[in-house]
Amino acid sequence: MSKLKYGIAIFPSKEIQDVANSYRMRYDPRYNKIPPHITLKERFEASKEEINEIAEELNKIASEVQPFEIEINKVSSFSPVTNTVYLKVEPHDQLSLLNDKMNEGVFPESQQYAFVPHITISQDLSEDEHSDVYGSMRMLTFDLKDTVDRFQLLYQLEDGAWTVFETFKLGK
Amino acid sequence: MSKLKYGIAIFPSKEIQDVANSYRMRYDPRYNKIPPHITLKERFEASKEEINEIAEELNKIASEVQPFEIEINKVSSFSPVTNTVYLKVEPHDQLSLLNDKMNEGVFPESQQYAFVPHITISQDLSEDEHSDVYGSMRMLTFDLKDTVDRFQLLYQLEDGAWTVFETFKLGK
Numbered sequence: 001m002s003k004l005k006y007g008i009a010i011f012p013s014k015e016i017q018d019v020a021n022s023y024r025m026r027y028d029p030r031y032n033k034i035p036p037h038i039t040l041k042e043r044f045e046a047s048k049e050e051i052n053e054i055a056e057e058l059n060k061i062a063s064e065v066q067p068f069e070i071e072i073n074k075v076s077s078f079s080p081v082t083n084t085v086y087l088k089v090e091p092h093d094q095l096s097l098l099n100d101k102m103n104e105g106v107f108p109e110s111q112q113y114a115f116v117p118h119i120t121i122s123q124d125l126s127e128d129e130h131s132d133v134y135g136s137m138r139m140l141t142f143d144l145k146d147t148v149d150r151f152q153l154l155y156q157l158e159d160g161a162w163t164v165f166e167t168f169k170l171g172k
Numbered sequence: 173m174s175k176l177k178y179g180i181a182i183f184p185s186k187e188i189q190d191v192a193n194s195y196r197m198r199y200d201p202r203y204n205k206i207p208p209h210i211t212l213k214e215r216f217e218a219s220k221e222e223i224n225e226i227a228e229e230l231n232k233i234a235s236e237v238q239p240f241e242i243e244i245n246k247v248s249s250f251s252p253v254t255n256t257v258y259l260k261v262e263p264h265d266q267l268s269l270l271n272d273k274m275n276e277g278v279f280p281e282s283q284q285y286a287f288v289p290h291i292t293i294s295q296d297l298s299e300d301e302h303s304d305v306y307g308s309m310r311m312l313t314f315d316l317k318d319t320v321d322r323f324q325l326l327y328q329l330e331d332g333a334w335t336v337f338e339t340f341k342l343g344k
Contacts, residue, residue, distance in 0.1 A: 004186060011335050014176060018330045025331065032204035035335040152336060158190045159197065163183050163207040164324060164336035 005156040006051060006165070008041035008058070008102055009034075012119065013146045016072065020087060020119050027085070027122035027133050034162040036119050038070075038089055040151055041102040044110035051153075053106050055166055058153060061101045062168035067149035068094040075121070075137045083130035085137060086118035087144075098151065177328040178223060178337070180213035180230070180274055181206075184291065185318045188244065192259060192291050199257070199294035199305050206334040208291050210242075210261055212323055213274040216282035223325075225278050227338055230325060233273045234340035239321035240266040247293070247309045255302035257309060258290035259316075270323065 011017065020036035046054060069092075076088040089095070099115045122133050150169045154162040183189065192208035218226060241264075248260040261267070271287045294305050322341045326334040 014327060014329060014335070017335060021329060021331050021333075032333075035329065035333055150338070155186060157186060157193060157207065159193050161193075161204075161207055163186070163189060164339065166322070166341075167324075167336065167339040169338075 003045040003047050004051070005043050006046055006054075007039065007043045007154050007156070007162065008151060009037035009039050009154060010148055010151045011035055011037050012070070012148070016087075016119070016144050016146055019142070019144065020121050023085075023121035023137070027125065027129075028120060029124050030160070033160050034154070036121075038095070038117055038119055040095075040098050041107070042110040042112065043156065044108045046108070050106075051165075055153060057106050058102075058151075058166075058168050061098065062151070062170050063172060065094055065098060066171040067147055068092060068170075070095070070117075070146050070148055072119070072142050072144040074142060075134070075140055076118070077130070077134045077138075078116075079130060079134065081113070083123065083125050083127065084120055085122035085130070085134050086120045087142070089117035089119065091117065094148075175217040175219050176223070177215050178218055178226075179211065179215045179326050179328070179334065180323060181209035181211050181326060182320055182323045183207055183209050184242070184320070188259075188291070188316050188318055191314070191316065192293050195293035195309070199297065199301075200292060201296050202332070205332050206326070208293075210267070210289055210291055212267075212270050213279070214282040214284065215328065216280045218280070222278075223337075227325060229278050230274075230323075230338075230340050233270065234323070234342050235344060237266055237270060238343045239319055240264060240342075242267070242289075242318050242320055244291070244314050244316040246314060247306070247312055248290070249302070249306045249310075250288075251302060251306065253285070255295065255297050255299065256292055257294035257302070257306050258292045259314070261289035261291065263289065266320075 017036040024031040071090045078084040095117045153165045189208040196203040243262045250256040325337045
């Protein structure tokens with residue numbers, strides 16, 4: 001059996017997802033491929049045997065990390081590296097810890113840039129479109145809070161959409 | 173906190189999802205709202221407290237049902253009740269058992285029709301479009317098999333898309 005493409009992400013509360021989608025539906029051509037999320041581990045490939053081992057490790061990681069609070073106050077952009085605009089998730093030790101643990105040991109390397117927790121709301125736009133979108137959003141302020149108590153292992157279908165393979169609950 | 177809308181579904185293997193999507197992308201306007209799935213329990217509303225109780229019960233149900241094989245050989249339609257064309261999942265005691273258990277006890281009633289396990293590939297078409305689509309697919313044969321070893325509890329966002337809340341693994 002060939003390898004599938006996997007990723008690991010947190011889906012924030014419905015409230016935060018609805019806010020993100022109000023922008024994504026206009027500015028993110030990948031809006032329909034996955035609900036709004038915080039990526040913990042970028043896309044990687046794994047065989048069935050490898051993913052079973054990884055899922056076991058994810059169970060262990062989840063059990064060692066307690067649920068924690070996240071906060072979103074503003075919009076930011078990865079420009080000029082990429083034209084991605086995002087809801088900035090305030091840095092949090094436990095987010096970084098999860099990301100660290102998912103890039104060592106049994107996990108294949110898949111991280112291209114330093115870990116910056118975020119929820120993408122706009123991507124793949126032209127330079128001009130990006131400037132317009134980011135220009136109109138950079139002054140916005142938000143007061144969004146959520147308790148993160150789980151993360152999800154997903155795999156990608158041929159059309160680019162993602163399906164959840166398994167949920168891992170923190171502190172369990 | 174207001175109630176969210178929940179549903180319970182099985183995501184079949186990537187292979188089956190890719191086959192379903194090859195039709196859904198053309199014939200199902202709700203294609204982008206959720207990956208291809210077998211609905212176990214239709215949409216219902218629940219508060220945070222209610223869903224915690226339901227999730228506990230789903231853990232119990234999952235632990236009591238062993239993984240099982242499903243088979244898809246043909247396409248069928250719910251016409252004239254609705255213009256829905258689907259991959260017919262051959263009837264299976266354990267699918268019916270899961271569906272039964274999710275419509276009693278702590279679960280709110282949410283089932284409109286008799287339980288017919290299926291993966292929707294076309295819906296919300298006009299009478300003429302439905303006739304064309306079903307006419308061109310009713311003679312197709314498939315030889316798709318999969319082992320079902322988990323199901324998912326999902327909630328619906330404001331835009332109609334579904335996010336997975338939790339995975340339940342059978343026989344665990």
